[in-house]
Amino acid sequence: MHSAAAGCAVGIDFGTASCRAVIVETATGRQLATAVADYPHGVIDRELPGGGPLGVDWALQHPSDYLTSLTAAVTEARRDAGTAADTIAGIGIDFTASTVLPIDSAGQALCLRPGFADRPHAWVKLWKHHAAQPQADRINEIATARGERFLDDYGGRTSSEWLVAKALQILDEDPEIFESAVGIVEAADWTTGQLTGVLIRNACGAGYKGLWSRAHGFPPAEFFEALDPRMRHFARDKLPGEVVPPGQCVGGLTEAWASRLGLAAGTPVAAPIIDAHAGVLGATVVTPGRMVIVLGTSTCQMLLADRHAPVEGVAGIVQDGIVEGLYGYEAGQAAVGDIFGWFAGLVGSPATDSASTFAHLEADAAAAGPGGNGLVALDWWNGNRSVLANADLSGLIVGLSLQTTAGELYRSLIEATGFGTRRILDAFEAEQIPVTELVATGGLAERSPLLLRIYADITQRPIRLATSPNASALGAAILGALAAGPDRGGHGSLETAVGRMAGLATETIEPDGTAAGQYDALYREYLELHDHFGRGESAVMSRLRRLRR
Template sequence: MGYFLTADGGTESLRARVYDLTGTCLGSVAVPYETRFSAGARAEQDPEDWWKAFVQASKGAIAEARVSPSDIEAITLATTSCTVVALDENGKALRPAIIWMDVRANREADAVLATGDPALILNGGGRGPVSAEWMIPKALWIARNEPEIFEKAHTICEYQDFMTLRLTGERAASLNNVTLRWHYQVEHGGWAKSLVESLGLSALLEKWPQRVVPPGGVIANLSAKAAQELGLSPSVKVVQGGADALIGMIGLGVAKPGQLALITGSSHLQFGVTEQAVYAPGIWGTYRDCVYPNRHIVEGGQTSTGSIIAWLGRLMNGTMDLAELNRKAAELEPGCDGLIVQDHFQGNRTPYTDPLSRGAIIGLTLAHEPHHIFRAIMEGIGFGTRAILDAMATAGYRGTEITVGGGAGASDLWLQIHADTAGLPVCVPASRDAPSVGAAVLAAHGAGHFSSIDDGIATMVRPGRRIEPRTREMALYNDIYQRYLALYPALKSVATAGAQA
């Protein structure tokens, strides 16, 4: 029996887990770390905190699993993406890491898009977006605003790559991250050289890790120093992971063309698997070999989803009873007695890519109660997901089923609304710890137990529930959806004026 150590390096903490070959989690320990926020939408972390958290959590998870440290065969990490670090030649951080949610690089993102470089075809068919969250805008911000740091940096990389360096001594990037957020294209020679050069960032090409390893590929064994700190054998393999949400696709078992992962939480992310590239406006991006060899991942996203439910809870001043709201909302007919919610509370990521669009609740009367608004929010989010699926279908990708990971999986009502609004079956695997399960599959594959990631999924990812769309509700939602679609153009000028005021 093989045992595998995984780490899910999130925004607030790192959680280490130990899995066996059946996909069973035997031990799980989380260690928090600090995020420091400052004016200008800045958010930073100390990379040393990640390493300390990993060492502490790993030892705790192994102890809880009651396995011998000598039985751990491989390690794989899933971490936040677009968390950028600048390191000296000894691998020490020259400044705090600029984490994914930091959007100080807005002007730099505009400059990237303005180049019109062919590499930008990945996002909206060349029309964008380019996000301030991504690698090149953040690296450009460092070069413009902290030139001494940029010049001194031996390596500019991500959270994932920093941990790889600490574990192995190797400068290696994940193919997952670089295709997803660095504009790396396997089919066009790799690095976006002309894009970087057009921005005056030629030096960045040498600062990036030159070795690119796909998910499931063995990077190296643990270094002697890392093995000693972790209390593990130097024979342990370090297997490449990637961005938490994308590694979560593996943990959800979403691997076949037509399958789509819906990663839920404060926001929604939609990741579909396709054999062909899909480049078109209204699609966040399309990435070849990002997770699986010879397959593309097509991406959409909603900026605010679960966060709208949290907003409603704040308005209710701590009186929100989710169980009661779910019960009452489930008794309502689709449409919530005339209510429609536009889910753009923090702008729209896709299909409109309009940061100035705003949320709206339409059709309110004095008869409406909190459970009406609660359900209408869920329906609006479901319609937002359907709008993304429709944009993907227009571009050439048509999903056949949705597999949900994250918070929405806890609500039967929300799952059913997603099935009914999309007109597709919704699946929920037995384990909701998708990034960690996905990392375990990659570790087992890299350790030689499975010839492919797909074989690992077949053994280690356990199926759970399947919710079918209901014919009557689908028909009702089809009519309401047309009214939902009419909201965006009708409200656009009013919302834009308000957002700019």
């Protein structure tokens, strides 16, 4: 047990499968404790908890899991840290996005109300729910035809992962759920509302996933009406709450939640932020030119810049979405760690634990050398987020032979995700948005030195590693400290909070120039496959996906 600190912040990080809570000293960034609680129902992708099959590309969650897991994680972390309730200055939350749910007038999730549990559209749609691709296609077609200005903020396309596509799917497939919902909200905002009794709409989620901008608000009613006449007043009627920037105090912890968590009633709770964007703060980045790569089941690339540019395939450009005064750019890859986990599951044996399987694969992949296996892959196992924004695309490996080994295949998958990152960097360079350094964070960054080496060599850029293994949770804690303010033991500015609470490892992974030629050659092959299968020359991936349905 650590000695109690004078001022601490709690960061709560809601991931795909679990909730993590960290307790961090606001003056030093020292992490006193961390605890993780899995969601009891996990990802619901085959059938509802009470029975009833789900379709292809569905991914739901149980809203009660968020409250159960945050209670378990926060109470365990507080116990391990030995902190008294009055030493907690503030609470910050980050969350996957766009993870959305329909709610009633009391703020209750519809799936928890009698008569709705057997209705799939009443449940939380997880960020990686891709069954709304037809709705996303419709949004893109109509927005393009109308010349909607918001497309410039999203690389010209919106995604099936985002709020409006998921809401439109609800309306198309179960209009009663749509009509019954008083709001369709991000799970981040719903959870914050549960803790404080105040429902807001966080600017990060609204901007990156909800088509909102600081300058223009949500799209006009005429756009929503063009999608479906019943959606004309969607923004007014289904998107409740003031849009609040990350780190602003939403309200104090309610008496009930204070008792449940063992904290003081009234403890400030910050407006939440998307998990990857929280990682930017936890990785020390508050200035332009340094790209944060959050490496997990999927990957987000985050970059700050002092101007707006129409970068191809970015998932979002939001002014003040992360750091006030700067534009935050988001790109991403829909599967990275999930690809490696899938492959390890195929080649592993029941008698071997996953850590041993990964260790063997990493060793064999390292021995294969840069691109020395004659393989090239497309990293689209869960579709393509950037730069094509198409969830119907799928994975591909070219160059297999009877001599191909598991280690060589594994390396080709790592290289494919590195090429996907390089393609995103190319899009920024094409618009004269410089990227001089990569800052890596997330579980994969900690566990796989080989991955970082391959990324440095493929991109020919230096990589730094964030000190905290939980950069997103740390970023949430930083926002909690900001919400508290200096009078309660927090901080008065984001720059001060980041400077005091976040850090980088001393080692820099410099690119190996001798690998550049080999990777340049492989990258050209990657680009040929990328454009052939991703830009309409071949629709075989979409046709095969339809055969699965």
